[in-house]
Amino acid sequence: MSGGSSVLRKFISPYRIVHRMPGRMRIHIPLLEKVPPNWHAYSEIVADVIKIKNGIQKVEIQPISGRILIIYEPKVIGENEIEHWLHTLTKMVMSLSQINRDLTEEEFIPLLDHVRLKLLSFAN
Numbered sequence: 001m002s003g004g005s006s007v008l009r010k011f012i013s014p015y016r017i018v019h020r021m022p023g024r025m026r027i028h029i030p031l032l033e034k035v036p037p038n039w040h041a042y043s044e045i046v047a048d049v050i051k052i053k054n055g056i057q058k059v060e061i062q063p064i065s066g067r068i069l070i071i072y073e074p075k076v077i078g079e080n081e082i083e084h085w086l087h088t089l090t091k092m093v094m095s096l097s098q099i100n101r102d103l104t105e106e107e108f109i110p111l112l113d114h115v116r117l118k119l120l121s122f123a124n
Contacts, residue, residue, distance in 0.1 A: 023072055032061075
């Protein structure tokens with residue numbers, strides 16, 4: 001499991017919300033735990049892309065535990081909208097990448113930057 005497409009596919013794997021309260025949700029994505037350590041450095045960039053959505057204030061990705069913490073403004077955005085946003089991001093990144101081949105680390109960052117730029121107008 002070495003390339004970007006393999007890593008991205010993990011985000012569409014089954015997940016579950018393990019903790020929720022207004023303004024805070026923690027999601028467990030089991031396959032996130034299997035992301036190679038050299039990809040952990042990109043967690044902050046992925047978190048920044050997730051935070052583009054209006055109402056999401058903070059995102060912490062913990063690849064070792066396979067969990068994502070999302071802090072949000074419940075008066076601005078709800079859990080269903082956040083889940084939909086995560087699915088939208090996943091689909092967009094997957095559609096921009098060539099799924100039949102693995103991305104190198106050097107290709108992954110420009111792809112995320114491209115997604116970020118496309119989403120800036122879409123997110124709000």
